[in-house]
Amino acid sequence: MGELIIREDADIWENKSGMLLIPVNCVGVMGCGLAKECRRRYPHVYRDYSKRCKEGSFNVNTLKLYLLSDDLGILLIPTKSDWRNPSEIGWVEDNLRKLGDCLIRTPLTTLHVPPIGCGAGGLQISAVRPLVEQYLCKPNVTVNFYQPYGN
Numbered sequence: 001m002g003e004l005i006i007r008e009d010a011d012i013w014e015n016k017s018g019m020l021l022i023p024v025n026c027v028g029v030m031g032c033g034l035a036k037e038c039r040r041r042y043p044h045v046y047r048d049y050s051k052r053c054k055e056g057s058f059n060v061n062t063l064k065l066y067l068l069s070d071d072l073g074i075l076l077i078p079t080k081s082d083w084r085n086p087s088e089i090g091w092v093e094d095n096l097r098k099l100g101d102c103l104i105r106t107p108l109t110t111l112h113v114p115p116i117g118c119g120a121g122g123l124q125i126s127a128v129r130p131l132v133e134q135y136l137c138k139p140n141v142t143v144n145f146y147q148p149y150g151n
Contacts, residue, residue: 019074
């Protein structure tokens with residue numbers, strides 16, 4: 001099995017290598033949390049994501065990886081259809097399973113994973129973290145799980 005490292009109150013944006021998972025909706029709005037910061041830091045990612053949403057080519061079954069350099073990537077992972085709705089734990093699980101299945105084909109073996117769907121999405125960390133462990137902790141993969149202190 002791979003390694004799960006709990007990062008409490010750490011800044012996911014301090015990482016200069018690996019794959020940063022960013023939870024998003026499917027209407028092209030990056031209005032709060034990590035998505036909003038992604039939009040600010042990487043406007044080209046936001047423009048492409050927004051365009052894909054408007055065209056209908058980004059939906060709850062879509063994972064979109066943007067390579068920023070040879071060893072740094074942003075993975076957009078949908079947790080809800082509309083920003084106004086709560087996140088769906090089934091969508092989070094399906095997408096984590098899909099990502100886990102793809103990990104053998106990516107050169108990025110360090111993942112930086114926030115509590116996907118927990119902030120504005122309303123899911124509980126206690127429901128999401130076991131899914132992260134189950135699907136992403138693969139051999140030769142390091143998973144950094146970012147959460148608020150004490151959770």
